[in-house]
Each structure stands twice: as structure tokens, then as C-alpha cells.
Amino acid sequence: xxxxxxxxxxxxxxxxxxxxxxxxxxGCVLVRHCPNGELxxxxxxxxxxxxxxxxxxxxxxxxxxxxAVMFGPAGYSYVYLIYGMYHCFNVVTDREGxxxxxxxxxxxxxxxxxxxxxxxxxxxRLAAGPGKLCRWLEIDRSLSQVQLVRxxxxxxxxxxxxxxxxxxxxxxxxxxxxxxxxTQGAEIPWRWYLKGSAAVSRL
Numbered sequence: 494x495x496x497x498x499x500x501x502x503x504x505x506x507x508x509x510x511x512x513x514x515x516x517x518x519x520g521c522v523l524v525r526h527c528p529n530g531e532l533x534x535x536x537x538x539x540x541x542x543x544x545x546x547x548x549x550x551x552x553x554x555x556x557x558x559x560x561a562v563m564f565g566p567a568g569y570s571y572v573y574l575i576y577g578m579y580h581c582f583n584v585v586t587d588r589e590g591x592x593x594x595x596x597x598x599x600x601x602x603x604x605x606x607x608x609x610x611x612x613x614x615x616x617x618r619l620a621a622g623p624g625k626l627c628r629w630l631e632i633d634r635s636l637s638q639v640q641l642v643r644x645x646x647x648x649x650x651x652x653x654x655x656x657x658x659x660x661x662x663x664x665x666x667x668x669x670x671x672x673x674x675x676t677q678g679a680e681i682p683w684r685w686y687l688k689g690s691a692a693v694s695r696l
Contacts, residue, residue, distance in 0.1 A: 500651050500653070502649045506568075507567035508567040508587065510542075511542035511544040512542045519537055521651060522650040523536075525647055539597075539598035540595050540686075541598055543583075544592075547678050549675045549677050549681070550592065556592070562585055564592045565589060566589045568641050570582065570585070570636055570641060572633065573637070574634060581623040582597050582647075598693075598694050600626045602617075618692060621691075625694075666689070667687060673695060
């Protein structure tokens with residue numbers, strides 16, 4: 494392990510099926526290194542998996558220019574636009590050549606002075622949904638196909654025990670259920686979220 498960055502998740506960790514990576518990402522920290530040098534962090538509280546044989550997966554039918562990154566090595570970003578206005582951030586998973594990814598649906602944000610003028614409920618839901626979290630972290634399609642390592646605009650860190658206690662002081666329990674907003678594969682239970690978190694996109 495590189496001792497200079499002990500918490501950053503290494504590429505090999507993502508090289509597993511999306512259905513294994515998705516629940517394991519709950520409690521991990523998504524970090525955005527902004528152009529102005531600011532570091533924004535949010536704890537992942539909700540994910541969805543997409544993989545081979547899944548009709549809701551963008552790579553279900555064939556490889557295209559848009560979804561090509563999903564066929565590449567694990568540990569890269571896949572960002573796409575929905576409804577012409579909302580960006581969605583995904584992490585590519587599994588072995589190279591197997592198209593799969595995990596959608597990061599919601600983040601719990603740390604308390605910050607910059608949010609002190611907002612109500613606790615509003616602060617809790619600033620990144621409660623894939624479009625909201627991308628807006629808060631300033632993620633757009635220019636950040637697709639980025640390797641998720643320190644030194645890049647995005648990376649993911651292993652869970653911090655203190656952070657886990659902050660987002661779930663009583664227990665750290667995951668709920669597994671069906672995914673949201675799909676016309677195909679809606680019955681597949683490949684969505685996970687942190688029980689009791691106010692930041693989950695749909696409670």
C-alpha cells in the first residue's frame with residue numbers, strides 16, 4: 494500500500510462485480526478536487542449496480558462511444574447526462590471487457606460553515622440524488638473516463654470510522670431494494686442505501 498495515500502481505494506478493489514462493489518461503497522468517501530484547489534467530500538449513502546445481462550445497463554445492447562469506458566479497466570469514472578440537464582456519476586467495475594458500473598446516487602455531506610445559513614434538512618439533502626451530488630461536486634461529462642486516483646479531479650477513499658458514526662450514530666445498516674426510475678430491469682434488487690440516512694435520494 495502507498496503510505497502517502499493510505500485511504501484511497503486502489504483500482505483492483507473495483508475489479509469485482511458491480512453487485513459486490515455497490516454495497517461495499519456505502520460509507521466510502523467521494524472526493525472532488527476542484528479547479529480552485531478546494532477539496533469537497535461526501536460520504537456515499539446510496540448506490541445502484543448495473544452489469545452484464547441487465548437490460549437497464551447502458552452497455553446492454555452494444556458498445557458505443559458513450560459507454561465504451563464501461564468496457565475498460567475498473568476504477569474509472571463514467572459520467573452521463575439524463576433529461577438533458579442532470580449529470581450522473583458512476584464508477585466502472587469488474588474485469589476489463591465486462592461492462593458494468595455502480596451509480597453513486599447520494600452523499601451525506603459534512604457540516605460546513607458555508608451551509609450554516611441553511612436548515613438542517615436542506616443541508617442534509619444537498620447531494621440527495623445523482624443529479625444533486627453532481628451539481629454540488631461540479632461533476633459533468635468532462636470528468637468521464639477519469640482514473641479515480643489522487644492527483645485526478647475525483648477519487649474515492651475507504652470508510653472513515655468517525656465519519657460512519659457521524660452519518661449513522663446508532664447503527665450502520667444497509668437496505669437492499671429495487672432501483673429507481675427505470676423502464677427495464679426495474680424489478681432487479683440492485684440498489685443499496687444506508688438505513689436512516691436523511692441524504693438518501695428517496696426515503
